[in-house]
Amino acid sequence: MPEPSPLSFEAIATGGKRAIARALSDIEARDGTREVAQLLDEAAERARAHVVGLTGPPGVGKSTLTNALIRHWRGEGKSVGVVAVDPSSQISSGALLGDRTRLDTDPTDQNVFVRSMAARDRLGGLSHEALAAIILMRALFDRVLVESVGIGQSEADIAFAADSIVLCIQPGSGDSLQFMKAGVMELPDIVVVTKSDMGAPARRAKADVEGALSLAMRKQSDWSVPVLLASAQEGSGLKDLAEAVEDHYQILVESGRLLTQRKQQALLWMKDRIRRKFGEFGLKHARIDSSDNDCPGLFEAERKVHLDLVERLSATGEKTK
Known part of the structure; x- marks a missing residue:
């Protein structure tokens, strides 16, 4: 049976403080990867x-x-x-x-x-x-x-x-x-x-x-x-x-405001992150909808939006600002 990935939620949850510290360092180093997005989406769900x-x-x-x-x-x-x-x-x-x-x-x-x-x-x-x-x-x-x-x-x-x-x-x-x-x-x-x-x-x-x-x-x-x-x-x-x-x-x-508030926060964070990466152009073309991009799945959705916008900008040569 293969050993769990260092970014496996179960491995982090059972590995103590050292595992958490290592995971946080990995998240910083591997930001934008599918593995990080999946880990954070699972954490958001839990x-x-x-x-x-x-x-x-x-x-x-x-x-x-x-x-x-x-x-x-x-x-x-x-x-x-x-x-x-x-x-x-x-x-x-x-x-x-x-x-x-x-x-x-x-x-x-x-x-x-x-x-x-x-x-x-x-x-x-x-x-x-x-x-x-x-x-x-x-x-x-x-x-x-x-x-x-x-x-x-x-x-x-x-x-x-x-x-x-x-x-x-x-x-x-x-x-x-x-x-x-x-x-x-x-x-x-x-x-x-x-x-x-x-x-x-x-x-x-x-x-x-x-x-x-x-x-x-x-x-x-x-x-x-x-x-x-x-x-x-x-x-x-x-x-x-x-x-x-x-x-x-x-x-x-x-x-019931706890879950509603967290969903609103997640959407605001996603819009802010796209705006900082791609300016108002990216936000306009990101097709963000609150019903589609609530947690769980927010980080993977953000990653896909990022890839889509990069591809679109590369194809059109448009500037983000």
Whole structure:
């Protein structure tokens, strides 16, 4: 009987952290191949994790909250995968990949896996490789936590991948008008004001966020975005955050929005990827239909669209832009 391929889902699922790390490296190296597309489509079909996106400006305390959520979930016996995204240099294209050094995890714990990844050229914060890692890990763990590089007017890629988005705000970040100008209040499902031990500035930030949320165009009657106060120094608010994340997940499942939201995310990702490869020409000629290209099968569909557009461009000599 032949040995399973290194990109066999069963081999990855039973091979421990080393097998997952090797598979993620192979996915990056062999992007666009049929084998990678089939693996990711199978992983998308087997999705079982709640994907939580944690975002906010540098220094807001995302790594501290990541540690708190990992401890909470492990305390409940849940396995956890973490994708920590670091910004890439616009000059050298390199990235420090240092986020994982802030995470206090046990390297011998086979139920916690951390992958540091670069944002590459994505101003939005998530590269294609990071999205592929999330989709694979979503089929292998009970919870997947994505620590993004940031969020604002353009850094909204986290919405392609997360089921629940947690926005971290620090005291002194700006008034409610500043939040609305950035359009940031349209994205989060939960908002956390960190460093609440600062007192009055933290309470003022909470009030400003609540004011911005009241003006945001959100139409989910079964979920009101909570604005929480948390302090790593005092250890307060962390349990409230974990409970809010779980409450939001239950709402998504019970309302049926979880699967609908993931299908919409997959379609948006596919359109974005084709636009980045082929410009508006490619998007116009790709013949993408939401009923045909939902997961499972999305990655293979994207691969075929890619091949079709390359062949068409080669035959016509048309430019993509």
